[in-house]
Amino acid sequence: MISLREVHDSDLAVFWGHLSDPAAQHMAAVTRPYHYDRSLFDAHWARILADPAVLMRAVLADGEVVGHVSLYGPPEEREVTYWIAGAHWGKGIATTALTALLALEPARPVYARAAADNAASIRVLQKCGFEITAHSTVYAESRAAEIPDVALTLA
Structure with missing residues (x-):
């Protein structure tokens, strides 16, 4: 069973394990300095949780924390992001979690971005009603290169 709950302080060590995984960083492509440095990670999470x-929300699968999902930004520019541990990819967890999160805040539009070659993430977003609205390039720290990415919108 997939469920969401508020993030607990004890979740942060689990999230660090997820975000610092090189395979997951490569898949996500666009990473930030806090994906590589625990002190930056802790400072980032303190800011967003405050x-x-x-x-x-923390994402749980059968009671185990397997990732997180969030909605952030000003009302007219709300964006979603999610991160599911690699061991749990391909099980429908991201789709279920994102659907549940979007039900908590029905205001639209909502935006998302994904590396153009991250077909699984794009499919999750499309299953949740997002449509590709733009193509561009972005620097992907985890790949040390400019890569194609897509912007998606849930109207």
């Missing part, structure tokens, strides 16, 4: 405008 921000009332961020809707952040």
Whole structure:
């Protein structure tokens, strides 16, 4: 069973394990400095957990924390992001979690981005009603290169 709950302090060590996984970083492509440095990670999470405008939830599969999902940004520019541990990819967890998160805040539009070659993430977003609205390039730190990416919108 997939469920969402508020993030607990004890989840952060689990999230660090997920975000610092090189295979997951490569798949996500666009990473930030906090994916590589635990002190930056801790500071980043302290900021986002203290921000009332961020809707952040831990994702649980049969009671185990397997990732997180969030909605952030100003009302007219809300964006989703999610991260599921690699051991749990391909099980429908991201789709179920994102669907549940979107039900908590029905305001639209909502935006998302994905590396153009991350077909699984794009499929998750499309299953949740997002449509590809733009193509561009972005620097992917985890790949040390410019890569194609897509912007998606849930109207």
